Amino acid sequence: MMEAVRTMLESVGEDPEREGLLKTPKRVAEAMLFLTQGYNQSLETLVNDAIFDEGHNEMVLVRDIDFFSLCEHHMLPFMGRAHVAYIPNQKVVGLSKLARIVEMYSRRLQVQERLTRQIAEAIQSILDPQGVAVVMEGTHMCMAMRGVQKPGSWTVTSAMVGVFQDDQKTREEFLNLIRHKPNFF
Numbered sequence: 001m002m003e004a005v006r007t008m009l010e011s012v013g014e015d016p017e018r019e020g021l022l023k024t025p026k027r028v029a030e031a032m033l034f035l036t037q038g039y040n041q042s043l044e045t046l047v048n049d050a051i052f053d054e055g056h057n058e059m060v061l062v063r064d065i066d067f068f069s070l071c072e073h074h075m076l077p078f079m080g081r082a083h084v085a086y087i088p089n090q091k092v093v094g095l096s097k098l099a100r101i102v103e104m105y106s107r108r109l110q111v112q113e114r115l116t117r118q119i120a121e122a123i124q125s126i127l128d129p130q131g132v133a134v135v136m137e138g139t140h141m142c143m144a145m146r147g148v149q150k151p152g153s154w155t156v157t158s159a160m161v162g163v164f165q166d167d168q169k170t171r172e173e174f175l176n177l178i179r180h181k182p183n184f185f
């Protein structure tokens with residue numbers, strides 16, 4: 001990867017041997033491995049034994065989970081907030097694990113639509129709940145810094161499973177609970 005970064009530096013007209021850039025290939029490679037460390041994590045290991053039989057069957061919502069990801073088309077960052085809810089079927093998972101699941105799938109090359117769906121499916125698969133809802137609000141550097149150059153635009157994606165898909169009242173309750181103006185920056 002360091003060789004590839006050197007090639008990129010040369011390709012944009014830089015001198016990889018100048019002092020400020022000497023360690024850049026190493027830094028970029030380390031940063032890239034950090035930003036994609038979700039490839040080395042698995043849902044099973046992450047959740048471990050943090051699933052509890054609580055007999056709790058009301059909505060559990062964690063909102064405003066910050067996420068940082070890289071778009072797979074440009075390898076540029078997109079970031080924002082995720083709101084994750086589920087209605088248990090007896091089984092619940094430790095609340096911090098919901099944020100960890102968002103993080104694991106975010107730290108891969110992604111498109112926001114798939115990322116949203118993967119988080120919902122992961123929760124569905126570990127808990128078999130009555131339903132799962134995930135809404136993500138993201139701002140994409142490939143749209144803000146290049147392309148249409150529209151900073152301040154927000155992409156909103158959602159994935160609804162089970163009762164959140166089938167029951168309008170449940171879905172509306174969730175949407176009311178997460179209603180707010182995005183103010184990430």
Ligand SMILES: [Zn+2]
Nearest residue numbers: 071073074142
């Ligand atoms: Zn992109």
